[in-house]
Amino acid sequence: MRKIAQKTGVSHNASYLHFAYKEAVPAAIALEGFRLLSGETVYRSMRFLVCLKSSVMMAIV
Numbered sequence: 904m905r906k907i908a909q910k911t912g913v914s915h916n917a918s919y920l921h922f923a924y925k926e927a928v929p930a931a932i933a934l935e936g937f938r939l940l941s942g943e944t945v946y947r948s949m950r951f952l953v954c955l956k957s958s959v960m961m962a963i964v
Contacts, residue, residue: 904918904919904925904928907928927953930953930956931953933949934946934949934950934953937949
């Protein structure tokens with residue numbers, strides 16, 4: 904997380920304030936990559952799955 908924060912120019916704690924859990928950061932990066940590579944349809948499907956996983960993770964916590 905520190906390396907990602909350093910490369911993006913934010914504090915290492917900033918990602919924890921923006922994302923619900925640390926696994927959401929690489930998921931968000933992958934999601935943006937899918938959006939750029941495959942277009943809006945696949946992006947919306949993947950976004951739904953990531954949001955669903957986030958909701959489940961928040962319910963468990």
